Amino acid sequence: MQQEDLLGTAASWRAEGRKVALATVTETWGSAPRPVGSNLVIDGEGNFLGSVSGGCVEGAVVAEALDVIESGKAKLVSFGVADETAWEVGLSCGGKISVYVEPVS
Amino acid sequence: MQLALLKALNEERAARRAAIVVTALASGAQRLVKAPDAAKDELREALEKRLRSGKSGTEETPEGKFFLTVFVPPPRLVITGAVHISQELAPMAQRLGYDVTVVDPRTAFATPERFAGIRLLAEWPDKALPSLGIDAHTAFAALTHDPKIDDPALLHAFSKNCFYIGALGSKKTHAARIERLKVQGATDSQLARIHAPIGLSIGAVSPAEIAVSILAEITARLRLGEEKH
Numbered sequence A: 001m002q003q004e005d006l007l008g009t010a011a012s013w014r015a016e017g018r019k020v021a022l023a024t025v026t027e028t029w030g031s032a033p034r035p036v037g038s039n040l041v042i043d044g045e046g047n048f049l050g051s052v053s054g055g056c057v058e059g060a061v062v063a064e065a066l067d068v069i070e071s072g073k074a075k076l077v078s079f080g081v082a083d084e085t086a087w088e089v090g091l092s093c094g095g096k097i098s099v100y101v102e103p104v105s
Numbered sequence B: 001m002q003l004a005l006l007k008a009l010n011e012e013r014a015a016r017r018a019a020i021v022v023t024a025l026a027s028g029a030q031r032l033v034k035a036p037d038a039a040k041d042e043l044r045e046a047l048e049k050r051l052r053s054g055k056s057g058t059e060e061t062p063e064g065k066f067f068l069t070v071f072v073p074p075p076r077l078v079i080t081g082a083v084h085i086s087q088e089l090a091p092m093a094q095r096l097g098y099d100v101t102v103v104d105p106r107t108a109f110a111t112p113e114r115f116a117g118i119r120l121l122a123e124w125p126d127k128a129l130p131s132l133g134i135d136a137h138t139a140f141a142a143l144t145h146d147p148k149i150d151d152p153a154l155l156h157a158f159s160k161n162c163f164y165i166g167a168l169g170s171k172k173t174h175a176a177r178i179e180r181l182k183v184q185g186a187t188d189s190q191l192a193r194i195h196a197p198i199g200l201s202i203g204a205v206s207p208a209e210i211a212v213s214i215l216a217e218i219t220a221r222l223r224l225g226e227e228k229h
Helices: A006-015 A058-071 A084-089 B003-014 B035-040 B044-053 B084-095 B125-132 B147-159 B171-183 B188-192 B207-224
Strands: A020-029 A039-043 A048-050 A075-080 A096-104 B019-024 B030-034 B057-061 B064-071 B076-080 B099-103 B119-121 B138-142 B164-167
Touching (some): A006 A096, A039 A058, A058 A075, B003 B019, B003 B064, B084 B207, B138 B207, B164 B207
Parallel strands (some): B076 B138
Antiparallel strands (some): A020 A039, A020 A096, A039 A048, A075 A096, B019 B064
8 A cells, every 4th residue: 555645746846846757666576575556756866755675676776767867768677586786786585576667757 | 657647647546536557668658547438448458457456567468568557546444433442443544545534423432632633523324424435445344332323334334335344243242233234124145244253363452452453354355355355
């Protein structure tokens, strides 16, 4: 159950003139901590609200979001044990997730 | 996501109307499908299935992969009885994301001091419940121990197909309740839907523990559905 109104936040941040990206979990495999549809809202300064992985890969998703804000182009990114970078960013649960990161334009 | 789409989506959410955002993962093209429009959409079957389950996910179609982000209104909890258990149950349920309403015509119980921050209606169920828009996204708990209050509310909960219906009282109390409700026209399948004694059997003693047992039972019904619980 979503406690925070993340999409309301995304709209109000945008209304304030901040650059905003929205990240959404699109697929999970194994024991991923946050369900499909979970959101992270990120602004151009790297501030974020919400969660896509319970803290495991938020840092990496924020970095992707800053790229997306810069380029204006959405992308689908994956994290998990099959991916070398996953060890670096550490999905401690051993699961895999895909995250769709898009600009709010 | 276009800001206009985001705003339209937020309007639907604020009005407690279900909607789905459809994203073509290859192109990034996006559209908002409001629940009443799902039946005439090209992805009709997938959209309707997901509106029922409330689960977001990817659909593979001949036209490519689509991600469907599903928004269904947050569940409601309606409680009859502004009793001690309700004082614990209502704020805990709010933390779990429920929109909570407590109904009790007994003004000695239904005081704002006892229920700070909770929607409280000091009215009889016959008067209070019809305006609440109770639906299949609503859980109902009868906690007064008073048949004059709980019985009509239970009949209303049956008629609105609440996803969870629970009633406080021992097995003996519940057997008497079943007899009364039968006389008032409740069917066997409706009566079988009542969780009574209310709450999972976890040896709960205090009002707060009983509230936990009730919320665990409601959560099981919400997440596992009827057949697995």
